[in-house]
Amino acid sequence: MLSVDVTKQLGEFAIEASFASEGRVTGLFGASGAGKTSLVNMIAGLLRPDRGTIAIDGETLDDTSRQLHVAVHRRRIGYVFQDARLFPHLDIRKNLNYGRRMNRLAEDAALWQRVTELLDIGHLLDRRPGRLSGGERQRVALGRALLSEPRLLLLDEPLGSLDEERKEDILPYLVRLRDEAGVPMVYVSHDASEMRKLATQIAIVRRGRVTAFGGSEVLPAATEPA
Amino acid sequence: MFDISPTEWTAILLSLRVATVATLVATPLGIAVAWLLARREFWGKALLDAVIHLPLVLPPVVTGYLLLLTFGRHGAVGAWLAEHLGLVFAFRWTGAALACGIMSFPLLVRPIRLSIEAVDRRLEQAAATLGAAPWQVFLTVTLPLALSGVLAGMVLGFAKALGEFGATITFVSNIPGETQTISSAIYALIQTPDGDAAAMRLVVVSTLMATAALIASEWFARRALLRLHGN
Numbered sequence: 001m002l003s004v005d006v007t008k009q010l011g012e013f014a015i016e017a018s019f020a021s022e023g024r025v026t027g028l029f030g031a032s033g034a035g036k037t038s039l040v041n042m043i044a045g046l047l048r049p050d051r052g053t054i055a056i057d058g059e060t061l062d063d064t065s066r067q068l069h070v071a072v073h074r075r076r077i078g079y080v081f082q083d084a085r086l087f088p089h090l091d092i093r094k095n096l097n098y099g100r101r102m103n104r105l106a107e108d109a110a111l112w113q114r115v116t117e118l119l120d121i122g123h124l125l126d127r128r129p130g131r132l133s134g135g136e137r138q139r140v141a142l143g144r145a146l147l148s149e150p151r152l153l154l155l156d157e158p159l160g161s162l163d164e165e166r167k168e169d170i171l172p173y174l175v176r177l178r179d180e181a182g183v184p185m186v187y188v189s190h191d192a193s194e195m196r197k198l199a200t201q202i203a204i205v206r207r208g209r210v211t212a213f214g215g216s217e218v219l220p221a222a223t224e225p226a
Numbered sequence: 227m228f229d230i231s232p233t234e235w236t237a238i239l240l241s242l243r244v245a246t247v248a249t250l251v252a253t254p255l256g257i258a259v260a261w262l263l264a265r266r267e268f269w270g271k272a273l274l275d276a277v278i279h280l281p282l283v284l285p286p287v288v289t290g291y292l293l294l295l296t297f298g299r300h301g302a303v304g305a306w307l308a309e310h311l312g313l314v315f316a317f318r319w320t321g322a323a324l325a326c327g328i329m330s331f332p333l334l335v336r337p338i339r340l341s342i343e344a345v346d347r348r349l350e351q352a353a354a355t356l357g358a359a360p361w362q363v364f365l366t367v368t369l370p371l372a373l374s375g376v377l378a379g380m381v382l383g384f385a386k387a388l389g390e391f392g393a394t395i396t397f398v399s400n401i402p403g404e405t406q407t408i409s410s411a412i413y414a415l416i417q418t419p420d421g422d423a424a425a426m427r428l429v430v431v432s433t434l435m436a437t438a439a440l441i442a443s444e445w446f447a448r449r450a451l452l453r454l455h456g457n
Binding site for chain 2: 044046071072073074075076077078079081083085087088089098099102103144145148
């Protein structure tokens with residue numbers, strides 16, 4: 001259960017968003033500049049709301065009325081960015097192990113096996129990020145986030161930097177992730193067809209507000225972006 | 227001509243020791259200051275920046291005299307350090323190291339600051355979302371990615387410390403075997419009749435060391451670029 005009720009002023013732009021989702025994959029759908037990334041950054045703790053609350057599974061992460069703000073690194077929320085943001089000085093194995101080491105988690109061979117197989121990245125372990133294709137990088141970024149054992153996974157346009165063909169390659173991995181990984185996700189996109197394939201509940205974001213919330217019926221009828 | 231005398235060796239080795247100690251002590255402080263200037267906004271930031279750069283623009287003799295007033299045996303800090311920690315700077319090689327450390331500090335900090343500024347903050351954010359506390363982000367992401375800049379700063383600071391003259395001779399004088407570095411030895415030799423050949427030898431040594439330091443500094447800077455591009 002993820003509940004968000006926040007306001008944030010960003011220059012001229014104001015975010016006033018409120019939604020609560022039980023979904024395995026909560027989609028945030030809207031045009032670029034609608035405030036989706038700022039919303040996700042607030043859930044991650046990278047951006048602090050001016051006013052409001054954010055809670056996951058009954059644990060409050062932000063509550064401005066109590067001056068409560070749980071720091072990013074204590075939230076256990078995984079984040080896959082549009083640009084994979086792999087650490088360039090570490091090989092893929094160390095990138096994947098980073099979250100486990102920082103959280104001082106015990107090694108989990110079964111989880112490692114499952115994630116590397118699910119994402120098909122086992123053969124990349126000894127390479128540096130600079131030698132990977134865009135699609136490979138994004139899969140490693142997914143694996144890295146999953147292996148930090150988050151309670152929620154944020155995906156901000158994870159296919160946004162890929163060409164059409166690559167998108168079609170990655171999408172099945174995301175579907176498998178939804179069905180097999182057991183981690184609830186927030187999926188941000190401006191692509192209605194991606195939303196239909198992945199999201200179980202969808203929030204429509206327009207000019208900083210959530211204007212509709214529900215199943216795929218809230219999406220615009222055609223596949224063109226909102 | 228290249229028959230380096232024991233006195234000259236003493237000056238060369240003392241210079242190396244002074245510059246090494248100055249650089250090793252100044253580096254952690256330099257990294258901290260560089261990080262503050264690159265990554266934090268705070269009251270007095272412009273002032274801190276100015277104070278660090280002051281030795282670059284003040285006449286070295288002024289810096290040396292201020293050091294003497296502060297860290298001399300009767301200076302406020304110097305008296306306290308001598309009494310409580312047994313640490314004496316005035317007319318000792320440690321004082322030469324202090325003077326060199328302060329004079330080379332701006333040159334040490336600058337490449338470190340630039341390389342920290344060049345580290346992609348989005349990578350630091352990604353590290354935080356993976357559970358890294360701010361100090362862990364610094365040690366596992368920022369510092370490794372800025373490492374070549376740190377090394378470049380160290381080399382440049384070391385080279386500057388090797389050649390420092392004005393502040394050192396003002397603060398700790400020119401005592402052979404204790405505070406007579408290459409620079410002050412050259413100065414003394416030039417003022418001595420028949421000192422030309424010895425002065426020339428030290429000039430050559432000093433030029434070679436400075437050139438090597440510049441080449442090393444450049445090499446580290448190149449490596450920094452490569453590292454940031456993930457190859």
